[in-house]
Amino acid sequence: MIERAPLTAAVAVLGLVVGYLAQRSRMCFVAGFRDFLLVRDRELLRGFFSFVATIWVLTTALYSVGLMRKGAPEYGGIVLSSEEGVRRGAGGSSESGSRGVGTGPAANGKIQSFFFTPALDRFMLVTFAGGWIIGILSTFAGGCVMRQHVLAAQGNRDSLFYLLGFFSAVPVFYLFLERFFARLY
Amino acid sequence: MKAYSFIEGGRARRPGYLKPWLFGIAAGSLFVGFEAFLGFYPPAAYAFCLVCHTRDLVNSVVNALAGAAFPTAAVAQRAYLLTSPAVLIGAALAARIHGERALKKSGRIKAVRPPGHDPSGAAVTIPRSALFYLTGFAVMSAGIVIFGCPTRLTIRAAYGDVYGIIGVAGMFLGIWLGTAILRARAGSAPRSRNSSVKEAGR
Numbered sequence: 001m002i003e004r005a006p007l008t009a010a011v012a013v014l015g016l017v018v019g020y021l022a023q024r025s026r027m028c029f030v031a032g033f034r035d036f037l038l039v040r041d042r043e044l045l046r047g048f049f050s051f052v053a054t055i056w057v058l059t060t061a062l063y064s065v066g067l068m069r070k071g072a073p074e075y076g077g078i079v080l081s082s083e084e085g086v087r088r089g090a091g092g093s094s095e096s097g098s099r100g101v102g103t104g105p106a107a108n109g110k111i112q113s114f115f116f117t118p119a120l121d122r123f124m125l126v127t128f129a130g131g132w133i134i135g136i137l138s139t140f141a142g143g144c145v146m147r148q149h150v151l152a153a154q155g156n157r158d159s160l161f162y163l164l165g166f167f168s169a170v171p172v173f174y175l176f177l178e179r180f181f182a183r184l185y
Numbered sequence: 186m187k188a189y190s191f192i193e194g195g196r197a198r199r200p201g202y203l204k205p206w207l208f209g210i211a212a213g214s215l216f217v218g219f220e221a222f223l224g225f226y227p228p229a230a231y232a233f234c235l236v237c238h239t240r241d242l243v244n245s246v247v248n249a250l251a252g253a254a255f256p257t258a259a260v261a262q263r264a265y266l267l268t269s270p271a272v273l274i275g276a277a278l279a280a281r282i283h284g285e286r287a288l289k290k291s292g293r294i295k296a297v298r299p300p301g302h303d304p305s306g307a308a309v310t311i312p313r314s315a316l317f318y319l320t321g322f323a324v325m326s327a328g329i330v331i332f333g334c335p336t337r338l339t340i341r342a343a344y345g346d347v348y349g350i351i352g353v354a355g356m357f358l359g360i361w362l363g364t365a366i367l368r369a370r371a372g373s374a375p376r377s378r379n380s381s382v383k384e385a386g387r
């Protein structure tokens with residue numbers, strides 16, 4: 001408990017700052033493109049692209065000076081089998097979940113070649129489909145997940161129900177739905 | 186005040202308005218710095234994700250309380266990922282400080298009438314909160330499967346992760362289709378049905 005405190009506090013402070021800034025700027029990662037399509041408003045889309053550009057420039061710079069590890073975020077490669085490292089059990093037993101969603105496509109510890117193995121192809125399709133579902137549902141709900149948090153904090157009852165569904169989905173997913181989705185990996 | 190014109194002004198024309206492109210720079214720097222200087226990995230590109238962090242938080246709590254063995258990311262062994270409650274509190278603080286807290290009640294929306302439905306009959310209505318509940322549920326489920334909320338998909342894409350780029354492409358396609366449907370409904374629906382479209386907008 002105690003040893004988790006510093007990083008927990010850092011995460012909480014980051015969340016507070018981002019929540020504050022998001023409320024002030026009305027930033028939404030879905031509404032940028034939506035507004036552009038609907039009314040040709042580029043304000044939020046600029047936010048999206050400045051976000052992408054900032055991260056791209058900073059990661060490239062920090063990689064080159066050795067402050068970040070290269071090639072880290074991919075899913076399914078050798079890096080990932082140890083990296084995404086979703087582990088079962090609160091005690092940190094290093095039994096890397098060989099079954100189950102949240103473990104990454106190659107989490108069974110096998111070393112796979114990175115590109116275009118069948119599992120990776122499937123995960124590309126899954127990612128595309130998942131992104132599609134999130135995009136269309138977020139458009140109907142009126143904002144991305146972060147925007148729904150901000151709206152709920154401002155007193156929007158609908159967004160509050162959105163968040164209720166959001167939180168309650170986690171245990172339901174791992175109790176009942178995981179076995180269906182685990183085949184996708 | 187001219188020096189701060191980029192914070193004021195803008196579409197909202199309210200004091201303290203932060204332009205979204207500045208949010209992009211600030212948040213992007215924070216997320217990258219968080220990982221690079223605080224060692225917040227593995228997994229990478231994990232500084233901010235409302236889906237994954239919420240999953241880790243809920244699973245950590247359930248694991249601790251009920252002795253379950255739900256999966257969490259590696260970094261969640263070193264911290265409780267309070268991102269979601271923290272964002273709520275931060276946004277509530279900002280709204281309170283700037284007087285933008287406004288309770289907005291939920292309502293009911295008219296269901297789509299089937300073709301041939303008698304227009305003079307009573308319209309079928311659904312509570313909008315139930316639709317939002319289901320939407321949140323579905324977004325979380327899809328997010329757990331693909332490891333990310335829209336924010337983290339964007340972060341991953343900006344990191345150069347091929348899956349992140351594919352996910353963002355899928356998301357944009359979904360948004361494109363969603364706006365097409367919204368526009369079609371707004372164009373063809375009778376006036377009484379427009380409210381749901383308008384309110385979905387923002």
